[in-house]
Amino acid sequence: MTDAGRILLLENIHPDARANLEAEGFEVELLKKALPEDELCERIKGVVAVGLRSKTTITPKVLAAADRxxxxxxxxxxxxxxxxxxxxxxxxxxxxxxxxxTRSVAEMMMCEIVMLARRFGDRNNEMHRGVWTKSAEGSREIRGKTLGIVGYGHIGRQVGVLAEAFGMNVLFFDVSARLPMGNNRAAQSLEELLEKSDFVTLHVPETPSTKDMIGQKQIALMKKGAYLINASRGTVVDIPALAEGIKTGHLGGAAIDVFPVEPEGNDGRFVSELQSLPNVVLTPHIGGSTAEAQVAIGHEVSNTLIRFLKYGATNGAVNFPNAELPKRDGVHRFTHVHRNVPGVLRDVNRIVSEASANVVGQVLATDANIGYLVMDVSEETARRVGEELCQRMAELPTTISATLLY
Incomplete structure (x- = not known):
């Protein structure tokens, strides 16, 4: 199979992703770590796609250096x-x-709920120091308690299902309308959820509106002795306010997997106000770090990249118009990305018409900034004027990119 282009995978992405991409003809470089901005600017030259996890930052400077x-x-x-x-x-x-x-994170949430309710973290630390504390004081079942889920997306819904299986009552709050799973019930506000919940788990993205969404005021609203669990984004919780809530005894404990500032790698030093506080479980951003999850992620994202790079499908893109044209035999496919201004489709169709091209299929999707066109032409048209069509579309003043995929 011919080389379809170079792909750079960073941060020890599962090797199944590399195998998938190589099987489709791509040349893949797999690195174990993230790269600093200047080095990434050099390594990304000539690359058609880059794969990363949470430690690599794709800045405007990196994008400007990426020539392909x-x-x-x-x-x-x-x-x-x-x-x-x-x-x-x-x-x-x-x-x-x-x-x-999602399943890996949801299982970790249930594990931490039980750990906090039974104070297993403290007992474990004591046993490692040779201290034997056989006591039921402060140790409770989670059956019959209320779990409040903030952010009822893929992970939040799975947590709700598992929590009900443990016999918990489940409230959830989301800024968007969500269909409840099982007997999960929607709270009318974040404040209502905080006031009624024995345990609160957070599953929200990092946005300006979620920055420090759990701070001193919100912690004060929580039940005395309640527990807070965050495996979403480190900026969502005001860590000093949480530490104060633990120190005063207002909260019974917390489990935190993500932090506002995290070490760049495993050789970095971690420092937090939460260290050494009672009944606080700290984990190094491993909510989704299971063998099963990494295999599934490797397949999911590599397959998505293949569908886009080879067939132009953008379904699932987080920053791009979503469009997909079914694959069919006997055709050749163009993609055209352009500024979203009036008249572009008219200009493209004029080029096609002047070339007497036979269009077999076409789909256009737009957002506020750009338009994305996927167009199939007959095999006869592609043989006769395929390269010419692509070149003329690329020369339009509104064009961002024009590509003949196959």
Missing amino acids: LRAIGAFCIGTNQIALDEANRRGIPAFNAPFSN
């Missing part, structure tokens, strides 16, 4: 490490893995 980049694959849920607006303006879609690690 067509797609970005985030092998995780979050995409805040990518300059999405700049990528959009440059006609580069970014894809993530919104489904593959």
Whole structure:
């Protein structure tokens, strides 16, 4: 199979992703770590797609240095490490893995709920120091308690299902209308959820509206002795306010997997106000770090990249118009990314008409900034004027990119 282009995978992405991409003809370089901005600017030259996790930052400077980049694959849920607006303006879609690690994170949430209720973290630390504390004081069942879920997306819904299986009552709050799973019930406000819940788990993205959404005021609203669990984004919780809530005894404990500032790698030093506080479980951003999740993410994102790079499908892109034209035999496919201004489709169709091209299928999707056109022409047309069509579309003043895929 001919080389379809070079792809750079960073941060020890599962090797199944590399195998998938290589099987489709791509040349893949797999690195174990993230790269600093200047080094990434050099390594990304000539690359058609880059894959990353949470530690790599795709800045406007990196995008400016990427002379052939067509797609970005985030092998995780979050995409805040990518300059999405700049990528959009440059006609580069970014894809993530919104489904593959949901079960792993949900299971960790249930584990931590039980750990906090039984104070297993403290007992474990004491046993390692040779201290034997056999006591039921402060240790409770979770059956019959109320779990409040903030953010009722893929992970939040799975947590709700598992919590009901444990015999918990489940409230949830989301800024969007969500269909309840099982007997989960919607709270009318975040304040109502905080006031009624024995345990609160957070599953929200990093946005300006979620920054410090759980601070001193919100912690004060929580039940005395309640527990807070965050495996979403580190900026969502005001850590000093949470530490104070633990120290005063207002909260019974917390489990935190994500932090406002995290070490760049495993050789970095971690420091937090939460260290050494009672009944606080700290984990190093491993909510989705299971073997099963990494395999699933590797397959999910690599397959998404393949569908885009080879067939032009952008369904699932987080910063790009979503469009997909069914694959069919006997045709050749163009993609055209352009500024979203009036008259572009007219100009493209004029070029096609003047070439007496036979259009077999066409789909257009737009957002506020750009338009994305996928167009199939007959095999006869492609043989006769395929390269000419692509070149003329590329020369339009509104064009961001024009590509003949096959």
